[in-house]
Amino acid sequence: MSQLADESTRATSRDRAAESARAAHRTAPRGVLHGGGAVAVTGLGVVTPAGADEHSFWAGLCSGRSTARRCDELTGLPVDFACPVDSIDLDAAVGGRSVWRMARFVKLALVAARQAVADAGHDPARWDGGRVGVVLGVGVGGVSVLVDNARRLADDGPDAVSPLLVPMMIPNAAAGEVAIALGARGPSLAPVTACASGATAISVARDLLDSGQCDIVVAGGAESVLTPLVVTAFARMGALSTRSGDPASASRPFAADRDGFVMGEGAAMLVLEREKDATARGGHTRALLVGAGSSTDAYHPTAPEPDGRGARRAVEEALRQAGWTPGDVDHVNAHGTSTLLNDAMETALIGSLFPHAPTVTAPKGVVGHTLAAAGAIEAVATVLTLEHGLVPPIANLDSVTDAFELDCVVKEPRHQSVETAVSHSFGFGGHNVALAFRRA
Structure with a gap:
């Protein structure tokens, strides 16, 4: 009986301690993470039209x-032009026998994820996969695979349709394949908020760390829809630039004579950890995510x-979580699509919320x-701006x-000691996301 009583007392003590911890977490100010501290960005991976790794991407972005x-x-x-990823053989980069089952957007995501994990200094063979999450935003999925199989069905009948069509086209295929490749057995999520999806993924990843569900989250976005159907659909909406005579001048964020965006493709992934955990393992913190x-x-x-x-509202919430006033922001990485409506709205937003005129850049002019x-x-570009003290044109x-x-x-990059920066993302459906980063 004495042993049972002791066990009961210990269990009650554990329950009280757990409830006390949960209560403290519930009442902590938003933006203060589970266990205290901020979110560290410890790894970056990127595959874009400007370059298929961090260094070539940054050089391309800074070239303007x-x-x-x-x-x-x-x-x-x-509209017969776009910004494709040309500088990498994705099949060779992915490698292995599984490449045949992956749509292009999945390959882009997997290459970027591997880069980010290696940059963070993690070895997936050694980590506790149950504490690792993947959050990967994808807007459309394997549309080229879907279109190809629709043709096969029409031309040759049901037997011509690939049995892999469904797992290749679904938007969450990228998150699933990245989780498989990395042995990440925590939550694997695929938020879809149109053109804000990649930023939403980073925000959700922060929540997973905040809640204590994960110790490491690999988060970002991927998209590859440079197909005649999708490009035509955006053109029919009037969303695309029609400067076919000079494609290189077509994407011109915030310019008075802008006439639409230019389609691109790519992927970027960030490894996120609680700052105290990154420090404890001797990891290198590249920047801090302090608000979303x-x-x-x-x-x-x-x-x-x-x-x-x-x-x-999204930007103000990110600032609130960071503990900043608008005047604390040194730099804005704008959504800057080069469309009439978005750039006009974002100009009004930045001008009214940040009257001290922080520097502004918009990567879509390049990629x-x-x-x-x-x-x-x-988000990767924002982290690199904080690190290098350089704002791309x-x-x-x-x-x-x-x-x-x-x-x-x-015209050219501007040297600036940037301590704080906000990155904007907006998407069809009215989705708005703002991420606040601070130099490590």
């Missing part, structure tokens, strides 16, 4: 030169709320609009002529 070119697969369409705000316009399926009120991957690619922009005078970096 667009990667847009005419694409053979788009010949004959009203989300909101919804609830205004229109594709157009942003013109005055930017919805987007502003095009990579849709679900954009927020993650731009916006391609094809001379000056801003909208209602507010923004301090857009143009």
